[in-house]
Amino acid sequence: MKQNILAEITYDGTLFYGWQRQKADIPTVQEILEEALFKLFGQPIKTYASGRTDRGVHACRQVVNFFIPRSFPLVNIKKALNSFLPAAVKIIKVKKAGYDFHARFSAHNKTYRYIILNSARPDVFWRNYAWFIPQKLDVAGMAEAAQILKGERDFSSFVKGASRKDCRRKVYNVKVKKRGRFVYIDIEANGFLYGMARAMVRALVDVGQRKLSLLGLRKAIAARQRKFIGKDAPACGLYLMKVDYNG
Amino acid sequence: MKQNILAEITYDGTLFYGWQRQKADIPTVQEILEEALFKLFGQPIKTYASGRTDRGVHACRQVVNFFIPRSFPLVNIKKALNSFLPAAVKIIKVKKAGYDFHARFSAHNKTYRYIILNSARPDVFWRNYAWFIPQKLDVAGMAEAAQILKGERDFSSFVKGASRKDCRRKVYNVKVKKRGRFVYIDIEANGFLYGMARAMVRALVDVGQRKLSLLGLRKAIAARQRKFIGKDAPACGLYLMKVDYNG
Numbered sequence: 001m002k003q004n005i006l007a008e009i010t011y012d013g014t015l016f017y018g019w020q021r022q023k024a025d026i027p028t029v030q031e032i033l034e035e036a037l038f039k040l041f042g043q044p045i046k047t048y049a050s051g052r053t054d055r056g057v058h059a060c061r062q063v064v065n066f067f068i069p070r071s072f073p074l075v076n077i078k079k080a081l082n083s084f085l086p087a088a089v090k091i092i093k094v095k096k097a098g099y100d101f102h103a104r105f106s107a108h109n110k111t112y113r114y115i116i117l118n119s120a121r122p123d124v125f126w127r128n129y130a131w132f133i134p135q136k137l138d139v140a141g142m143a144e145a146a147q148i149l150k151g152e153r154d155f156s157s158f159v160k161g162a163s164r165k166d167c168r169r170k171v172y173n174v175k176v177k178k179r180g181r182f183v184y185i186d187i188e189a190n191g192f193l194y195g196m197a198r199a200m201v202r203a204l205v206d207v208g209q210r211k212l213s214l215l216g217l218r219k220a221i222a223a224r225q226r227k228f229i230g231k232d233a234p235a236c237g238l239y240l241m242k243v244d245y246n247g
Numbered sequence: 248m249k250q251n252i253l254a255e256i257t258y259d260g261t262l263f264y265g266w267q268r269q270k271a272d273i274p275t276v277q278e279i280l281e282e283a284l285f286k287l288f289g290q291p292i293k294t295y296a297s298g299r300t301d302r303g304v305h306a307c308r309q310v311v312n313f314f315i316p317r318s319f320p321l322v323n324i325k326k327a328l329n330s331f332l333p334a335a336v337k338i339i340k341v342k343k344a345g346y347d348f349h350a351r352f353s354a355h356n357k358t359y360r361y362i363i364l365n366s367a368r369p370d371v372f373w374r375n376y377a378w379f380i381p382q383k384l385d386v387a388g389m390a391e392a393a394q395i396l397k398g399e400r401d402f403s404s405f406v407k408g409a410s411r412k413d414c415r416r417k418v419y420n421v422k423v424k425k426r427g428r429f430v431y432i433d434i435e436a437n438g439f440l441y442g443m444a445r446a447m448v449r450a451l452v453d454v455g456q457r458k459l460s461l462l463g464l465r466k467a468i469a470a471r472q473r474k475f476i477g478k479d480a481p482a483c484g485l486y487l488m489k490v491d492y493n494g
Binding site: 123125129 | 257258259305334335336337339368369370371372374376
């Protein structure tokens with residue numbers, strides 16, 4: 001009987017067109033991982049992630065599951081896959097999962113981190129790993145705005161493109177903190193709509209730059225229309241940090 | 248009369264074949280910078296760096312000089328060049344220099360930093376920015392060995408390839424420190440022979456991995472032959488940090 005495997009993986013999203021497999025010749029993390037699985041097991045194996053990440057978005061800890069055709073020592077799966085994977089994608093951990101486990105449908109909540117490089121001078125080493133904002137940000141104002149984003153409600157105002165699906169989500173926590181040259185925004189929710197994390201970051205940065213007031217943010221949320229929030233924050237600052245499952 | 252300009256530049260060396268201009272179609276920092284200067288001044292302008300950096304080596308602060316054909320506000324030179332340069336190369340500062348100033352020949356001493364990621368698990372975000380060594384290093388032993396490398400002497404044992412030039416250099420300081428997952432090696436000298444920084448790092452790591460004893464290191468230095476030191480440490484961990492000039 002096939003064995004369901006849960007794998008925690010990390011990737012630098014810079015050179016990938018996101019997680020999800022695309023047409024030929026467009027590098028995606030899923031394709032790279034499925035190629036490594038093919039090399040190891042000699043047959044196509046489909047992978048399921050906790051969610052897509054967009055082009056340029058990173059993962060410190062993405063969760064994926066896949067079924068292997070025969071029993072295989074777990075430590076060898078990790079070693080073998082890592083030897084086939086490029087240096088930008090690595091398996092952190094593999095373990096056996098119940099047959100019903102699905103990385104996406106079983107996910108309970110997720111945490112994203114967004115990194116802003118908030119200093120007068122750009123840093124060449126961070127160009128693909130943070131949003132560079134040279135103007136001083138009102139971090140205290142952003143932290144206040146973060147409180148407004150918390151709670152369970154319809155988050156249509158933060159969806160990219162039209163969505164007819166249920167846009168109700170529960171945002172457990174939004175933390176904004178300044179550490180040296182950096183501002184970190186951590187968002188934990190029971191699920192993220194398409195583009196939601198980056199739209200939230202954009203709204204917070206607009207508050208931090210005094211382009212959006214707290215009242216304006218409340219109104220934008222209530223409007224349930226994306227047009228009241230600015231363009232997405234750049235992909236390069238976003239990291240999938242954690243996916244939680246029950247048990 | 249032409250004005251001599253000193254520029255401090257920083258670059259992520261990952262995608263460059265080093266500082267020095269090569270044949271066509273091989274991206275180098277010098278070529279990129281000279282192209283930006285050509286765009287700004289409409290004529291070829293040659294640049295002189297404090298020293299070459301090899302393919303994959305980074306610079307937090309490299310010093311370059313070049314002669315501009317006419318007077319030009321300094322702040323505009325920086326802004327204009329930065330707008331022409333790719334995100335991986337940035338001008339930090341420009342200032343006027345005396346006509347005789349030469350970034351290489353006037354240099355008094357230089358500091359390189361080498362970063363080792365010394366943890367059991369690789370980090371995809373550091374793959375181009377540190378040497379990943381999963382085995383535990385004897386950092387105290389490396390710090391002892393660092394003391395042996397200090398001083399003024401013939402450093403032929405650390406030269407890449409045959410050199411008939413004078414290999415006497417003065418190494419002011421070699422510091423080894425552990426900070427969390429990282430080991431930093433800072434080397435300050437009045438000059439570096441070709442490959443010297445990475446050969447020194449390799450020797451220190453060999454001590455840290457107990458492949459080379461302190462006595463073995465002393466003998467290797469005294470031998471004045473490169474063959475007693477292992478292969479170069481990888482380029483990706485090396486950063487040119489500082490170049491000092493008199494006055």
